[in-house]
Amino acid sequence: MSLLTHPLIKNGWFKEVNNESFPGQAFSLRVSKILYAEKSKYQDVLVFKSTDFGNVLVLDGIIQCTERDEFAYQEMITHVAMFAHGNAKKVLIIGGGDGGVLREVVKHPSVETATLVEIDDMVIRIAKKYLPNMSCSFENDKVNVVLTDGFKFLKQVAMDSGRYDVIITDSSDPEGPAEAFFQKDYFQLLYNALAPNGVVISMASENIWLNINKLGHLRKVANEVFPVAKISNCTIPTYTSGQIALLCCSKDPQLDVSKPSRALPRDQEIKLFKYYNSQIHQASFILPTWADQIIYERAGC
Amino acid sequence: MSLLTHPLIKNGWFKEVNNESFPGQAFSLRVSKILYAEKSKYQDVLVFKSTDFGNVLVLDGIIQCTERDEFAYQEMITHVAMFAHGNAKKVLIIGGGDGGVLREVVKHPSVETATLVEIDDMVIRIAKKYLPNMSCSFENDKVNVVLTDGFKFLKQVAMDSGRYDVIITDSSDPEGPAEAFFQKDYFQLLYNALAPNGVVISMASENIWLNINKLGHLRKVANEVFPVAKISNCTIPTYTSGQIALLCCSKDPQLDVSKPSRALPRDQEIKLFKYYNSQIHQASFILPTWADQIIYERAGC
Numbered sequence: 001m002s003l004l005t006h007p008l009i010k011n012g013w014f015k016e017v018n019n020e021s022f023p024g025q026a027f028s029l030r031v032s033k034i035l036y037a038e039k040s041k042y043q044d045v046l047v048f049k050s051t052d053f054g055n056v057l058v059l060d061g062i063i064q065c066t067e068r069d070e071f072a073y074q075e076m077i078t079h080v081a082m083f084a085h086g087n088a089k090k091v092l093i094i095g096g097g098d099g100g101v102l103r104e105v106v107k108h109p110s111v112e113t114a115t116l117v118e119i120d121d122m123v124i125r126i127a128k129k130y131l132p133n134m135s136c137s138f139e140n141d142k143v144n145v146v147l148t149d150g151f152k153f154l155k156q157v158a159m160d161s162g163r164y165d166v167i168i169t170d171s172s173d174p175e176g177p178a179e180a181f182f183q184k185d186y187f188q189l190l191y192n193a194l195a196p197n198g199v200v201i202s203m204a205s206e207n208i209w210l211n212i213n214k215l216g217h218l219r220k221v222a223n224e225v226f227p228v229a230k231i232s233n234c235t236i237p238t239y240t241s242g243q244i245a246l247l248c249c250s251k252d253p254q255l256d257v258s259k260p261s262r263a264l265p266r267d268q269e270i271k272l273f274k275y276y277n278s279q280i281h282q283a284s285f286i287l288p289t290w291a292d293q294i295i296y297e298r299a300g301c
Numbered sequence: 302m303s304l305l306t307h308p309l310i311k312n313g314w315f316k317e318v319n320n321e322s323f324p325g326q327a328f329s330l331r332v333s334k335i336l337y338a339e340k341s342k343y344q345d346v347l348v349f350k351s352t353d354f355g356n357v358l359v360l361d362g363i364i365q366c367t368e369r370d371e372f373a374y375q376e377m378i379t380h381v382a383m384f385a386h387g388n389a390k391k392v393l394i395i396g397g398g399d400g401g402v403l404r405e406v407v408k409h410p411s412v413e414t415a416t417l418v419e420i421d422d423m424v425i426r427i428a429k430k431y432l433p434n435m436s437c438s439f440e441n442d443k444v445n446v447v448l449t450d451g452f453k454f455l456k457q458v459a460m461d462s463g464r465y466d467v468i469i470t471d472s473s474d475p476e477g478p479a480e481a482f483f484q485k486d487y488f489q490l491l492y493n494a495l496a497p498n499g500v501v502i503s504m505a506s507e508n509i510w511l512n513i514n515k516l517g518h519l520r521k522v523a524n525e526v527f528p529v530a531k532i533s534n535c536t537i538p539t540y541t542s543g544q545i546a547l548l549c550c551s552k553d554p555q556l557d558v559s560k561p562s563r564a565l566p567r568d569q570e571i572k573l574f575k576y577y578n579s580q581i582h583q584a585s586f587i588l589p590t591w592a593d594q595i596i597y598e599r600a601g602c
Binding site: 013015017023024025026027028029030050051052053069072208209210233235237238240241242243269270273274275276277279280282283284286287288289290292293 | 314316318324325326327328329330331351352353354370373509510511534536538539541542543544570571574575576577578580581583584585587588589590591593594
């Protein structure tokens with residue numbers, strides 16, 4: 001058996017460094033073993049076992065998830081949207097090939113169908129093999145997997161508008177196959193594919209500490225399409241700056257996505273979720289003063 | 302002029318790595334220029350100019366502050382305690398030789414005296430030279446600097462108990478000169494030195510993602526002395542995991558430190574603070590489900 005190598009792993013450490021996305025800083029994880037290293041049709045795919053964060057999936061050099069902290073992101077991107085809506089029956093996931101969002105979506109008894117649209121089937125295969133706790137819901141009866149480009153899929157869906165209650169865009173960063181998911185056209189497609197009281201949530205790629213003007217711009221673009229567009233902040237140590245912003249939008253101008261429409265009793269929350277609860281749902285939308293000023297373009301900033 | 306070097310700076314990057322405190326992960330900053338590298342009587346002191354985070358102060362290999370994000374920590378450790386109290390006149394800072402907390406404390410018109418007790422005068426000198434925006438309040442008339450060990454100082458103060466309204470422990474990590482600040486004896490000294498409605502806040506060294514059991518233990522120890530002991534979470538990208546926990550305690554059992562006793566009008570908050578506001582004060586005490594269970598030892602965890 002040949003020993004796998006990867007250019008970003010040197011002297012037993014994986015170093016995440018990108019002079020355009022996050023210049024002058026780098027995050028490293030110690031590698032126990034490289035499990036997989038291939039180029040798919042769309043991206044560079046790397047999986048390694050880390051010494052302290054479990055298995056790690058890396059796409060195009062950027063950490064997508066580690067077994068130790070993935071629950072934070074998966075739970076927040078899913079349940080903030082699901083509880084903001086309150087009774088989602090038809091759910092669409094764009095991206096999310098690792099299965100983590102799917103695992104969270106099917107925890108909601110209201111869900112009748114969960115459709116996952118992933119461009120790169122290598123991500124799904126890799127997750128099934130190396131991230132079993134994330135990919136555990138692909139066989140669920142409510143789940144439908146479509147292997148195609150999310151943008152194209154939504155264009156087709158838009159013909160038959162008003163279809164989904166919640167749409168979750170769990171993409172990689174805009175540099176690469178996910179580029180189109182950060183444009184106004186995409187938000188318009190999401191809008192068209194939603195039921196009248198529908199909610200969307202997207203991985204915003206940036207965070208308030210990294211490139212806040214870009215994040216503010218993204219929210220503004222979404223707000224040109226959706227009457228409600230707010231930023232939620234999720235802590236997760238293996239993402240750059242230890243956090244990731246989520247952009248949550250509602251088609252109904254009366255629906256404040258920062259408040260759950262429905263909350264479970266605390267004992268249920270404890271059973272079902274490690275990170276999410278109805279209080280942190282609301283707290284995640286409260287931003288530090290400077291960030292709030294820039295993101296919502298308030299006077300005085 | 303000799304070219305400065307430091308063993309943690311290689312190929313133009315400073316790498317923060319500590320196999321005991323945060324095994325298997327490392328954070329790096331690109332170095333523009335080493336400004337200062339000496340061993341003081343107490344610790345290894347390094348200051349460098351980074352390419353993207355301004356000047357950076359490093360003690361014993363651990364990042365203490367960068368000019369880009371220091372305001373988050375300085376504002377939260379100061380204003381959470383100050384607004385929980387609501388009308389602090391006498392304030393004590395243990396550590397904090399960089400001056401950042403002092404800068405924030407003197408923003409409160411209620412403050413009559415702010416005493417800063419720092420063991421290592423090299424930190425103050427370095428801050429005055431390389432961190433001018435942090436060390437700008439040492440000359441303020443209300444400020445009194447005492448160069449001694451904080452633990453010893455509090456022992457003397459305890460003779461004359463009930464002296465301070467707010468005490469802020471802005472120390473380095475427990476490995477090194479700050480070790481004593483993480484023990485029950487220290488919390489007892491703080492308790493004795495406080496006025497009856499006094500509030501203390503401490504840098505907890507850990508965060509919920511890093512060593513949550515140790516953090517829970519620290520809170521428990523503090524809670525054996527103080528009737529109220531709660532954890533606030535502050536995001537700051539250059540600290541490990543992108544965040545730091547603050548431990549805030551009250552001598553008055555009726556005072557819920559997670560709620561400000563006093564809030565400024567929003568326009569005042571915007572003028573005075575970049576990070577702190579009365580909403581984020583409260584939101585910072587809301588923890589993810591699993592962290593809340595462990596830290597407060599609630600049933601079912």
